[in-house]
Amino acid sequence: MTDGIAPDRLEKLQALRAAGQDPFPARVPRGEPVAAVLADFAGRQGRAATLCGRLGQIRDFGKLRFAHLQDRTGSIQVGFQRERLPAFWPERKRIESNDLVSVTGELGTTQKGEPTLWATEVVLAAKALRPAPEKWHGLTDTEQRYRMRYVDLFANPEVRDAFARRSLVVREVRAYFDSLGYLEVETPILQPIFGGAAARPFRTHHNALGMGLFLRIAPELYLKRLLVGGMERVYEIGRVFRNEGVSTRHNPEFTMLESYEAWADYRDVMARVEGLFAHLVAKVLGGDGKVVFRGRDYDLRPPFQKARYLDLFAAANPGVDWFDDAAVRRRARELGLPVDGIAAATLANDVFEATVEDGLQGPVFVHDYPVAISPLAKRLAADPRVTERFELFVAGMELGNAFSELNDPLDQEQRFVEQVAQRSDETPGEVDLDYVTALEFGMPPAGGLGIGIDRLCMLLSGAASIRDVVLFPLLRRLDPTAAAADDAEAPAPPPAP
RNA sequence: GGGGGCGUAGCUCAGCCGGUAGAGCAGCGGCCUUUUAAGCCGUAGGUCGCAGGUUCGAUCCCUGCCGCCCUCACCA
Numbered sequence: 001m002t003d004g005i006a007p008d009r010l011e012k013l014q015a016l017r018a019a020g021q022d023p024f025p026a027r028v029p030r031g032e033p034v035a036a037v038l039a040d041f042a043g044r045q046g047r048a049a050t051l052c053g054r055l056g057q058i059r060d061f062g063k064l065r066f067a068h069l070q071d072r073t074g075s076i077q078v079g080f081q082r083e084r085l086p087a088f089w090p091e092r093k094r095i096e097s098n099d100l101v102s103v104t105g106e107l108g109t110t111q112k113g114e115p116t117l118w119a120t121e122v123v124l125a126a127k128a129l130r131p132a133p134e135k136w137h138g139l140t141d142t143e144q145r146y147r148m149r150y151v152d153l154f155a156n157p158e159v160r161d162a163f164a165r166r167s168l169v170v171r172e173v174r175a176y177f178d179s180l181g182y183l184e185v186e187t188p189i190l191q192p193i194f195g196g197a198a199a200r201p202f203r204t205h206h207n208a209l210g211m212g213l214f215l216r217i218a219p220e221l222y223l224k225r226l227l228v229g230g231m232e233r234v235y236e237i238g239r240v241f242r243n244e245g246v247s248t249r250h251n252p253e254f255t256m257l258e259s260y261e262a263w264a265d266y267r268d269v270m271a272r273v274e275g276l277f278a279h280l281v282a283k284v285l286g287g288d289g290k291v292v293f294r295g296r297d298y299d300l301r302p303p304f305q306k307a308r309y310l311d312l313f314a315a316a317n318p319g320v321d322w323f324d325d326a327a328v329r330r331r332a333r334e335l336g337l338p339v340d341g342i343a344a345a346t347l348a349n350d351v352f353e354a355t356v357e358d359g360l361q362g363p364v365f366v367h368d369y370p371v372a373i374s375p376l377a378k379r380l381a382a383d384p385r386v387t388e389r390f391e392l393f394v395a396g397m398e399l400g401n402a403f404s405e406l407n408d409p410l411d412q413e414q415r416f417v418e419q420v421a422q423r424s425d426e427t428p429g430e431v432d433l434d435y436v437t438a439l440e441f442g443m444p445p446a447g448g449l450g451i452g453i454d455r456l457c458m459l460l461s462g463a464a465s466i467r468d469v470v471l472f473p474l475l476r477r478l479d480p481t482a483a484a485a486d487d488a489e490a491p492a493p494p495p496a497p
Numbered sequence: 498g499g500g501g502g503c504g505u506a507g508c509u510c511a512g513c514c515g516g517u518a519g520a521g522c523a524g525c526g527g528c529c530u531u532u533u534a535a536g537c538c539g540u541a542g543g544u545c546g547c548a549g550g551u552u553c554g555a556u557c558c559c560u561g562c563c564g565c566c567c568u569c570a571c572c573a
Binding site for chain 2: 056097338
C-alpha cells in the first residue's frame with residue numbers, strides 16, 4: 001500500500017525531520033473558514049487572518065509564489081513573498097502542493113484584484129506523500145474515483161457538492177417527518193428472521209450466542225411492531241442489505257426511509273409523499289422543482305399524476321386481461337419475455353414492467369396493485385382483486401412503495417406460511433411468529449411508506465448512477481489472491497473460540 | 498451470468514499496417530515579485546492490467562484470467 005509514495009516527497013519529509021520539524025504535528029494554529037473570510041473580504045483587507053487547508057498547485061516566481069488553499073468551505077489564494085517570510089524561505093520547497101498547512105498572514109489583493117492571504121507564518125500541518133491528481137482534469141477514471149473516494153473528494157469539487165446535497169436531503173427528510181410528530185427510531189439490522197421485502201439476504205453469525213443471523217432486507221416488520229406498541233408515527237432512515245446484483249440503480253447496501261402512520265391509509269400516505277416533495281423542492285432545490293435527470297427534464301413539484309396499475313396495463317396491452325393467464329402468456333411470448341415456470345401473477349407483472357414501467361417518466365403515482373403481487377397490503381373494499389398500494393415512479397425508476405398495511409393477524413400468518421412453503425432463497429425459512437403475535441395484540445390501521453434515499457438523491461442531484469451518491473460503493477477486491485480465497489457461497493462462519 | 502467498451506508514466510491522454518513508447522500536467526535542476534491551467538530552458542520518470550500463444554520480433558494479433566464502465570438479465 002506504500003508503493004504509491006512519491007520518493008521526492010519522502011525525501012522532503014525526511015529533510016523536515018532532520019531539521020527538527022514535525023511533519024505531522026498534533027496541532028497547528030487553527031484558522032477560520034475560507035468562505036467566512038471571502039464573505040467579508042472588503043472589510044478585512046489589511047487585517048490578519050489564519051487559514052488551514054490543502055495547498056493547490058504552486059505558481060513560482062522566484063522570490064514570490066502563489067498557491068490556492070482549499071478547505072471545506074472554499075478556496076483562496078495565498079501569496080508567499082521572500083521579504084515577508086525570511087525564516088521560511090530557505091525551506092519553502094519542502095512544503096508543496098497537496099500538503100496540509102496552516103497559514104497566517106495579511107489579507108490583501110494582487111494587482112489583478114485577486115483576494116490573497118499574504119503569508120507571514122506558514123506551518124506544515126500534515127505532509128502529503130502522494131501528489132494530487134492533475135489540476136485541470138482532476139481524477140476522472142471512474143474506478144479510481146470509487147476506490148479512492150478520498151482523492152475524488154478533494155480533487156473534484158462537484159463531488160463534494162453532491163455529497164453535501166445528500167446530507168441536506170437526509171436532513172430535510174428528517175425535518176419533514178419530525179415536523180409531523182413522527183418519532184425517528186432505530187430497529188435491528190441483525191435479524192434472526194428476515195422479512196418485509198422479497199430479496200436474498202446476507203448471512204452472518206453471532207459467536208457468543210452461537211446464532212445465525214441475517215442483515216435486514218427491510219426494517220418493516222419491526223417498525224410495525226412499534227405501531228402495536230402505540231408509537232403511532234415512526235420512521236427510520238437506515239441501511240438495508242440485499243444480496244443481489246449491482247447496477248447504476250442498485251447497490252447491495254443502500255439507505256431506506258420507512259415511515260408508518262397509524263390511523264392513516266395509502267391515500268394519506270400519498271399526501272405525505274407529496275408533502276415531502278414540496279418540502280424537498282423548497283429546501284433542497286430552492287423552490288424550483290425542475291431537475292435534469294438522464295437527459296430529461298422533470299418537475300418535482302406536487303401534485304403528481306395518478307394512474308391505476310390496471311388502467312396502465314390495459315392501455316399498453318389492449319385486449320389483454322391482467323387476470324387471464326392464457327392471454328397474459330400470449331402477450332408475454334409476443335414481447336419475447338421468458339414464460340416457462342413463471343407464476344401467472346409474476347408474469348403479468350413482468351408484462352407490466354416491460355410495457356409500462358420504463359415509460360413512466362412521472363413523477364407519477366401508480367396505484368391499486370393486484371393483490372397477488374402485493375402480499376403486505378390490504379385489499380381494496382370495492383375490488384378485492386387489488387390492494388390499497390401505490391408506487392412512485394420518476395424516470396422509469398421506482399422511488400417509493402406504500403400501502404395500507406395488513407393488520408389482520410390471521411391473514412398475515414396465512415400469507416407467511418404460504419411464503420415459507422415456497423422455499424425460495426428470497427423467502428424466510430420460518431414464519432415470523434413473534435410478528436404475528438404482535439398483530440394479535442392489535443395494530444391500528446396504518447399507512448406505510450418506503451423510499452430509497454439513494455435514488456431520491458440521484459434524482460435531486462441529477463446523478464446518473466447510484467455510485468455517484470454512495471460515498472464508498474461496493475467494489476471487488478483488487479488483490480487476486482484475496483479474491484480467489486473468497487467464496488461466493490459464503491464460507492462457514494468461524495466457530496466461537 | 499450474456500453482449501459491448503476500456504485498462505499505456507503519479508494524473509489526463511496519444512501511439513498508423515507488428516519493428517521493445519510519446520505529449521501535457523505533476524516531479525527534479527535553473528531564470529523570474531502579481532500569477533491564477535503562469536511562462537521559458539534543461540532533466541528524470543514505464544511489469545504498456547496479469548499469464549500464456551503466434552511471430553525473427555507483440556502495447557498492437559490470438560486465448561485465458563483480473564478489474565472497471567455501459568447494457569441486458571437478476572433485483573417488487
